[in-house]
Amino acid sequence: MHSFTSSFKLKIKIASFVLAFFLLDFSIGKFLEQGLFRYYGLRTDSKIAFVGHSHLMLGLDKKAIEDELKIPVSKYTREGVNVAERDLMIDQLSEENPELEIVVYGVDAWMFTGEGLSANSYKLFYPFLDQEAPAAYVKKEAEFLDYWQHKLIKTSRYNEGLISSSFRGYLNNWDNLKFGVVDTLQLKLNVESGNFRQINSSEENRRIFEETLQKLKEMGKRVILVYVPTISYYNHAEPEKFRKELNYFRSLADKDSNIDYLEYLEGWEDQFNYFFDPIHLNPVGQKAFTSSFATDLKKILQDGTS
């Protein structure tokens, strides 16, 4: 009888421990998810959303744009997202933000290059496994056990980067923290020695991008493609390929009245003190660029043209 009682007590303790784990996991997971929604501007009444990877993330100051335009905007930018992931991000935004009218899509000459961006970028959507579209995407890409671990244990969907973003969401903090200026001497040496990311656009990526633009058009959402400055050393590393990509973006805007294209290269690419590294702006560059972009965006919204 004594043995039965102590064994029963032990089992109750183990069950309590497991329950406490899942309760804590659920609470922390929900808390972090809400913070991320705030940070990325999901589930808001924003009319404009910025979509892109770290290039756009560090290039645009969300608060400054909101102050200038006097409307709420969402900045849903993730490190390392390819065109396929951006398509999914737009689906998420369309589903979660019913007021959305304009998508500002960050573009660059390397966005159709298959290599270099993470093959595991589906992992970026772990925090959104409770939403239908991201869950379906992750299920398709991830291994069985990997998927179910993240589905069942909410805290496993996060890492310190996402936790930091979640807390920044609660603190309304979107500051660019990449202080410092690119080492142009080293960069020049790298480019001369061929040590730089090359432009190798894939037709598959281009097709996905065009399908995203078409989808946005069909949903009645206007598109503004924005080329945030990249440094001249990088832009001129493969001048022909680079020019070809720019011409492609320009042609999209020329062909389709639903698309505007804003390019910030001339007068920007040689402002070396604006760059943290070849493609990312530092806070000084971000401030200057945001100011210029906000003026142009305001003009587009008022005039309906670029």
Place this chain on the structure above:
Amino acid sequence: MLFNSWEFVLFFLAVLILFFNLPQRFRVFLLLVASYYFYMSWRWEFGFLMLGVSFSNFYVGKQVAKGKNKGWWMALTSFISILPLLYYKYANFILESVEDVSAFFGKPTALPSLEVILPVGISFFTFQALSYSIDIYRQKIEPEPSLAKFLTFVAFFPQLVAGPIERSDHILPQFKEKKYFNWDEGIAGLKIFIWGLFKKVVIADRLSLYVDPVFDNPQLWSGPTLLMATIFFSIQIYCDFSGYSDMAIGVARVMGFKLMQNFNLPYWSSSIAEFWKRWHISLSTWFGDYLYIPLGGNRVSVPRWIVNIFIVFLVSGLWHGANWTFIVWGALHAFYYLVEFLGKQGMKALGLISVLGSPIYKSFKIPVVFVLATYAWIFFRANSIGDAWYISQKIFQLEGGLWWGSSSVTSLLSIALILMLAFVQFGQYKGLVGMYYRPSKFPAWLSASAFLMLLIGISLFGVSSNAFIYFQF
């Protein structure tokens, strides 16, 4: 199959359920099959290699026990056991060294390099099998009559690929005992496993995100960055290896087996000699029993003793890897050991023996030993002697900025985790926090809360599956 994978969790659950539900006579066969399955999940071919080494030691062990020509039999089994290790681990190193030596003497020779893949854990199972034959040779143990039990002893999956290197007189009797599932032991084992997992996936793997790019191209980085990477590696290697040992001990304990403690807070040592009593204990004692003592130990002349010390540390370095960096690492520790010994003798001669035991002197020496061990790790981690030499000088030049990693949040978290580890280990050092087979002095609810937080910490901050550093040895 890594301990920090869901595949292992499922595998272990299946083994555990079967183990406690099978009649005693079948259990060892279950462990044998499970252990070979575990090992062969890396590369199935190497299972036969382990089987060959095991057979050799089992049958030759019987011959050695008979006493006739036992020296020859011992030499034969040592040769058969060490041959695969020499081929897979050291052949290319030997060939490259011959090339270097011939080039040094002005007669460059190009030798072919062998395309070999190092079998996981070969150094561990070779040493474990060999210790059995040596113990029979020394008449310390009787030969094991059951082939199945002996094969299981060599292949026992919790400690197969990265130790602890067990002795037959400790493990074989445990295979003969009937095990009953015990919740208390099971929970104690899980706690050890969780702590090991935390050290591995939260601390070690996170630190490697900083350490790897810096050590892979040291010339690109400033002195402060190299210094930070060196300190990080010191913690990384500890958390990686002791994390694996903890998980091995924990897994075995859930099944009712007690493995030896492999780490005992080595960075809290107040001397290099003490460090080696606390770091990779199963290997240190192996070298002590099977190399240092046969060489004469300290019962020889002082010059011979110094040679013995150097031999043991150099072989220990070579055991870790076929590269001159490991040999220099071993030599550096031998040098530390001898300088420390001479310093101690000098202090005794000066009548300062009371100082040696004073708590202030001891607390001064703990950070000194950590710094010395950390400095030596540079040679252990660097890709070449040239890189190691460069780093070992550059860390003293505190010029240039400190790189905060590809994510400063990750690096700051790494520092916070190191401080947390130090805090927990201080509690263990003082005997307050539980450790291996010693219970915690805190109330059960507090201990349970701490493990709850560790689990959440693993879930939140665990870095995805990286192989363990010590698998390569």
